[in-house]
Amino acid sequence: MKWFDDFFESKSRRVAQSSSRRSALITIGKLFVGTAAALPVLPFDRVGNSAHAAEGKKKVVEDDTSCDYWRYCALDGFLCTCCGGTISSCPPGTEISKVTWVGTCRNPADGKDYLISYNDCCGVASCGHCGCNRNERERPGYRLGVHNDINWCMANTSNSYNCTVAAIVGVGDARN
Template structure:
């Protein structure tokens, strides 16, 4: 057994000495540093995850067929709904109201802001009036803040960061509706 350990020691020593004659300490430190930095940078490189999404969808469906993800641009309880392109506030659809009606106990603001949103189903742009519902404390459900084509605050009719309940008797903001005014 000692002869085997002695043989391993001699072979290892010979290899280490040969490597030391060929490569200096600086080249070893350089290569080690490159490997460490490269290993740290590697996870930051971009790569395609679309294949993972497809397999996850297939795994979640029954019978092996791919499940279709729900279209959030057609769900009025989601911030991605197409009418909410210039929306800022709580969705009335989550607060007891609807797309066009304020919840009970609130009234529509007398002033509003307007956005131009693209309906993906028909490919047309529509003027959408955003009316705050006033008279109750903040709903606190389904907060959305979409600023597509938002204009600076000095153009109030297209600016969504204002309490539009200021013209009502009660300036308390509750939620916001989104009413189609017409085609753009």
């Protein structure tokens, strides 16, 4: 096996004496560029541009028992409208959470942005109907006031979660 080691040692020394590290990097770079030019172009997604074009053509959902209803843009939980309550009031036997998270949702009917307060209704076991998980403009967990993955019933006497309401608390300014 000594002949094998001697052969590669002599070849390596010859290459090291006749070239520099910079020229080796240039050669490797040329090899990569040449290979990339010979490869076919990878496919890419053109849907992104079409999705924005289709936004204006979206059908406006006015059903407050559907997850696609505009007020539910940052909601994560069960809809109180399917559990015996309304869009802004808890079902009988439950109480509204003392803490809340907020989201800003655009009403497609009038084009205005609304500040929505999402309150959990607490005190009775989970409703289990009309579960929604929409996370538009959700923030990471360290910004608790705009994070929807927390049991907000923790401040109430009973921390049992039932459903979530979406009450409008403000209208955005139309300053452009």
